[in-house]
C-alpha cells in the first residue's frame with residue numbers, strides 16, 4: 033500500500049479535540065475545548081432565522097460576502113482605528129483556524145522558519161509544518177509569561193519569515209503589552225519578517241489590561257497579517273466565521289490560498305453575523321464583564337482547592353498546577369480528572385515545546401451553573 037505523506041508524522045491529532053471526545057464518552061463537564069454552553073445574542077439568532085429565508089443559499093463571493101465584509105471593515109476600524117477597505121484588506125475564512133493556515137501559506141516558502149512562542153495554541157506548529165515551514169520556539173516564562181528579549185533577538189538571527197503572536201494568548205491568558213509588541217515589531221522590521229497575529233479573544237481582556245492591535249502600531253500595517261474570528265466574540269464557534277486582515281498586497285495572495293482551500297465561508301451565516309458586527313460598544317463591555325464574572329466564579333473554586341494556577345489577563349483559560357497530586361504526567365492526570373472527578377481539562381504538555389507536564393488547562397466559557405457544578409466536583413480532588 034502507498035505510504036501517506038511523511039509531513040503528517042511530525043504532529044499528532046489535536047489533544048484538545050481528543051479530550052473533548054473522551055469527556056463526552058464519560059459524561060464529564062467539558063472545560064477542555066473552549067466553547068460556550070450558552071446561546072449567542074438574541075440579535076444573531078433572529079438574523080439567522082431571517083437569513084434562512086433570504087437569497088443566501090449559494091456560494092458567496094469567495095473572499096467574503098460584500099455586506100459582511102463591509103460590516104467587518106467598519107467594526108475593525110471602530111476598535112483599531114485602522115482604515116480598513118473591505119475590498120482590499122480582508123478575506124473571510126472558515127474561522128481563525130483557516131485564517132492561520134492561509135496566513136502561514138501566504139507568508140512562507142517551504143523551508144522557511146517561523147517563530148512561535150511556547151506555550152502555544154496547538155494549531156500553530158501544525159500550520160507551520162503543513163505549509164512547509166519549520167517552527168522555532170521562544171519561551172514565555174511564568175508567572176506573567178513574559179519573554180526574554182535576548183532569546184527572541186537570537187531567534188530572529190535565524191532569519192525567520194514570520195513570528196506568530198497569539199494575543200490574548202491561549203493557553204496562558206497573557207495579554208501582550210504595547211512595549212512587548214513594539215519590541216517584536218522592531219525585530220520584525222530589522223529582519224524583514226511578517227508578524228502573524230491570532231486575536232480571537234481581543235474583546236475578552238480583564239482590567240487593567242488592554243488589547244493592543246499590533247497592526248495599528250506605527251509602521252506595522254504592511255507586515256502584519258491579522259487572523260481573527262467571530263467564534264468567541266459572539267459565542268458562535270459552530271458558525272465557523274473568521275478572517276484575515278492585511279495589506280492589499282498580502283490579501284491579493286491570501287485570497288488565492290483561501291479560494292483553493294475552502295472557496296468560502298457559509299453564505300447564510302455571513303449574512304446573519306452582520307447583526308453581531310453591528311452591535312454597539314456596550315455589547316463588548318458587557319461581554320468583558322460577563323467573562324470577568326465567570327473568571328471570578330471559577331477561580332474562587334480553584335482558590336478553595338488550594339492548587340497553584342495562572343491568573344488570566346485575557347481569554348478564558350486558566351492553567352492549574354497538578355505537580356503535588358503525584359501523577360506520572362499530565363495526560364494521566366487529565367484522564368483521571370475526566371473519569372474520577374467528572375471534569376475535563378487539557379493536558380498542558382500539548383501546548384509546550386519544553387518538557388512541561390504538570391499543568392492542566394481549563395476554560396471558563398460556561399454558564400455560572402456549569403462552572404459551579406464543575407467547581408464542586410474539582411473540590412473532590414482534595415480527597416486524593
Ligand SMILES: Cc1ncc(COP(=O)(O)O)c(C=O)c1O
Pocket residue numbers: 066126127128129130153198201202230232260261262263269272273274
Ligand atoms: C488562539 C486560538 N486561535 C484560533 C482558535 C480557533 O478559532 P476558530 O473557531 O475561529 O477557528 C482558537 C479556538 O479555541 C484559539 O483559542
